[in-house]
Amino acid sequence: MRTLTRSVSDASPFAQRLDAGRVIAIGVALLGIASAVLIAQAIGNWHFGLGFLIGFGVVIAIALVAGRASGRSRIARGGDTDRALIRAALDIGQEPVAITDRAGRLLFANRAYLDRFGPSAVPPDMPGLAVESEAIADVGTEAWRDGAAEMLMGPTGIRLSAQRVGTGEDHLLWRVSDGRGGLRDQAAALIGGGFGDRLGRVGLMVALADERGRVLAANRVFAARALGAAGASVEGRDFTALLGQTEQGALRFAREEGRDPLRLLHVPLEGDDAARGAALMLLFDDPGDPSALAAAAATKPSDVYDLLGMLPLGLALVDRDGRFLFLNAAFARAAGIAEEERPIYPGDLVVKEDKAAVADAVRRFAGSKPPTALAGQSPILSGDIAVRLARRPEEAVSLTVASARGLGPAAVLLSLKDSGEETRLKRQVNQANKMQAVGQLAGGIAHDFNNILTALIGHCDLMLMRHTPGDSDYDDIHQIRHNANRAAGLTRQLLAFSRQQTLRPQTLQLPDVVSEVSNLLKRLLGDKTHLEISHGRALGAVRADPGQLEQVIVNLAVNARDAMPDGGTITVRTYSVSAAEVRRLGSDILPIGDYTALSVTDTGTGIAPADLPKIFEPFFTTKEVGKGTGLGLSTVYGIVKQSGGFIFADSELGRGTSFVIYLPVFEGAAAPEAVVERDKPAPALWGSGSILVVEDEDMVRSVAERALTRQGYQVRTAANGEEGLEVLAQVTAEGGHFDLLISDVMMPSMDGPTMAGLARERFPRLPVLFMSGYAEEQLRKSISLENISFLPKPFSVQQLAEAARDALGRSEAR
Structure with missing residues (x-):
């Protein structure tokens, strides 16, 4: 990491205090010299003046030395206090956090950082992230330059950020967030870091294997026992090849002979697609002496409960009678169990129709022999059942049932993942796919319908050329043409939703667009609705179609008016949003950059939370039949997206709704305005050729x-x-x-x-x-x-x- 030259503004307060002390010392010295000269002149004895100056200098020197020593003592004491406070504050967080100085040395790290990367890991060289070391170094360089920087590490979703902190901003605060990281990546990081070492110190060997049985990660105790060499790596090896059997059929490491047999606990990872098929393998020594075995059995459940409580997986243990022995916090959260509740049977968690399936699965895996798929095949270690939870019956979840032997009274291990966030993401993806399909359909229909409307409007124009306003057919033809134009407006709305309409983008200022449409808004809103308009300063220009933007503002204002049947206030506001403000928003949708924002806020009834995700869908409306087509907001959405912008809605029942549109600031040169020659007559349409x-x-x-x-x-x-x-x-x-x-x-x-x-x-x-x-x-x-x-x-x-x-x-x- 490069060390940047510090400016005067970057100097620490202590250094600034030293500079101020020098100025004072020079001033005092000059004052002493002047005093000595005056005294010597007054008494006419220059030797006395010189003696006065020397004595004055000695007194000042003693005072400066005493003050500097006292300051160092206070600074040292304050530094010790700050270190203790920083360590305590960092340990509160769940994400790995570390602080480095300008030389790149690790000064502080919380427990999560030490567990994951170890005490000697310094950014950018962190175990598990070595392939991104150059990019991490660039993040540090950018943070020293801009004050903050972050990066997203590919498909793992790990987000790393660095920020300048401290009174003098001469330290970097590093944060590692798993973001969209898969369950398998999180488990591998925990096992290979300090958490795996802590498990090894209590005699627990842990390995993570994928669906083909290859070792993805293991703690150092496992690697040393499996390969017989400290510091050896087992990653990529076949897990089953590392194990063997004793003459009595007990499990052991292949290279070890004469050692106590091992017990294996298989914990499948079921969550995201990346984790599917992977499993945690927990091994511990199983002494052959019956008395030692009994003693181990007496203490084993509490140890296992502590282990399961630390894991981020939803795990529970069930005895042979099908009753819960233990369930960790992740399992309770995934099943929707409150803290004061304590279910007795796994069937209590699911709907009535799934109780029998859950009870049957628990009974089969709790039997004396694990279930087999077909006669003569090896036992099945685990199985999945699709169930519906009693607290969330609308969506099915996967419950993993595995046989747990050698854990005292426990007979079955249950695994359940909190799929709320995953379900929400799937719903958003399905919604996006549906919107895209509807947009393609709308665009295709509008294109074919435009051909029909072109012929209809054209024939009406040709017929009107042969009729005058006094003819009996003139009004009928004119009415047909009027309705055809209304249908053309409907197709334009469909094309706007599908982002296929024709735009005429111009470089413009949003306040000018709002001013153009303000008089129309006042007429549309009526007397019961109060309109407030405010504009920010230093707004960047945007590039969009002014006519379409006016339609956006009108549609949002009319929707706001309809949401306030008894009247209220509509606020239209324009303001600038800098890249730093966008970064602080932390939105995954809005790219970092400079924007000019337009917000339309009302004090109406608000939008129900169930309806909020659907408001931009075409033909979706909460209005009564005949009072809305459901194309207003979908048109707004299409125009904004086709203009390169973003729109967000925020609503609270009974408090009102706010729509915010972000349009990127246009960096190019403004197009010259067209000069309209008003006095010049329009050229004739007749031609030849x-x-x-x-x-x-x-x-x-x-x-x-x-x-x-x-x-x-x-x-x-x-x-x-x-x-x-x-x-x-x-x-x-x-x-x-x-x-x-x-x-x-x-x-x-x-x-x-x-x-x-x-x-x-x-x-x-x-x-x-x-x-x-x-x-x-x-x-x-x-x-x-x-x-x-x-x-x-x-x-x-x-x-x-x-x-x-x-x-x-x-x-x-x-």
């Missing part, structure tokens, strides 16, 4: 052909990409040409970009106008062509004519 329209939907192709023909263009059509290339080649062979190619993006056999790329090989300057119901941003990423335009579906006849005119105009300008 030859256009090729390629569209696989007959209705859309017909509308496009009729609309462009009405505007004065010569139009040829094709039903797919291959036909479009044939028409292009045919017209070229006849001596003609096309001024514009209009094509759908998604078509069977050959899509639009592929066809346009082949056409550009022969006609490099041919302008292309793509039309599609998918997001323009996504399509542009997959299209490597230049000089292309985009028209989102559904579109009107006028929008199609404007897009064609603009595409031709850009081509002429080039």
Whole structure:
């Protein structure tokens, strides 16, 4: 670890006090010299003045020496007191914690750190984390530079952090958190560290074996007994190859002869997928003398109970009659047992339907012989049963039943893992998969529906061209077109949820967006709802579609209004969130960086905890039938995610709800604002030229052909990409040409970009106008062509004519 040069601000208070002492000493010395000169001049005797100066200096020197000695004594006493306090404070925590100085020396470590890594382990060289030593060293360097740093060690989920601490910030506080670390990794770290050494001191040999019987970790006593050499490593060896049998069939180490036999306790690890199939192997000497065996049996249960109580696994012992003898805290927590409760039988923990299965399994494994799968096969050491706990009957859990022999009255070992966190993570993954599937479905439906709406709106526009407002059919046609536009808005919401809508991102300030929509909000909220708006200072610019952000704010405000039927207050606030603040939040979802946040808070009824995880799902609503589509919040979610942001909801029944949106600060240069020439008339939609329209939907192709023909263009059509290339080649062979190619993006056999790329090989300057119901941003990423335009579906006849005119105009300008 590199040692960084300390600045003046990093100096310790003691050093600062020394500097101040020097200044005072110099001042006193100058004062003494001046006094001696004045006295000598006053009495006219310079020898007397010199003697006064020497005496004054001796007195000051004695005072400084006494003060420095007293200060060192106080500092020494204070340092001893600080060390005792630090050790006591560190031992309170359950996570490994250590403190190092600038030279990288280990000054303090709590019991958890010593158990896991040993007394001589100094970051970055810690047993079990040696492969990450370079990365750990980088964490230390970054912490010295920035004040704090952390890292997540791959799939193990071990999180290591370092932070500058102390009055002078000249120490590093290291913390190791298992995070998402698997049960097998935690067990291996405990066995191979100081905890395994403590077990060895009481004569207990421990090894962790995987599903194939290979040793993953073992304490030093096990390794020394199995291999006959102190400090030897058994990792990777076959566990069964290390053991043998005596002539009487008792268990022993293969290399040992004439030693007392061993007793083996098999503890399966059942939790996460990484631990499945692994097991703890606990061995201890079993003396052959009957009296010694009786004495050992008399003391063994308490020793085993202490051991099981220290393990992080949910373990319990049951006697031959099926009654509980012991259960540790982890087992009680996993089964939902309160401290004052004491179940008698394992069947008391499960629902009525599973009682018989649990009692049968306990009886089989408590028998005189372990159960066998088939006649002639070796005994089964353990088995799993899927049961439902009485406290949590909605989800099944796995109960492991194993035979426990040689433990006095205990006959069966039960293992149950607290799967609450695992269940929550599985539910979140299932929810994310469901949301993704629904989003893909919504996007596909919206794309197909946009084709229908394009044809519907286009035919309405063509019919309105032949009718005037006084005609009998005019109002009916106009009403059909109005409803088609409403349906188009619904498809935009579906595309927003699936993050496939077309956005027009701009560099903007959130307060400007809020100001634009504030007047609309006041009209929507009504008189009973009070709106408060506040803006923070020094807000970073964000890049998003201002129109879509306005929709986000309106949807959140309308939902807040509906949650306050008797009125209340809605607070809209913008503020900046720095990377340091994000780091302090400790969110696993929000990446560390600078954000500009927008919060919408109400004082309404709140959201029920059971409904909170579902609020962003499409069509989920708690409103009455006919009062909500359930697409408001899903639209908000889609717009925020497509803009690169994050949204979080926090609610408490009866206290209100708060939605917070984090948008990353945009670091690029702001785009220049477009200059609008208000006095310049809009150009006419009429034009001339030859256009090729390629569209696989007959209705859309017909509308496009009729609309462009009405505007004065010569139009040829094709039903797919291959036909479009044939028409292009045919017209070229006849001596003609096309001024514009209009094509759908998604078509069977050959899509639009592929066809346009082949056409550009022969006609490099041919302008292309793509039309599609998918997001323009996504399509542009997959299209490597230049000089292309985009028209989102559904579109009107006028929008199609404007897009064609603009595409031709850009081509002429080039």
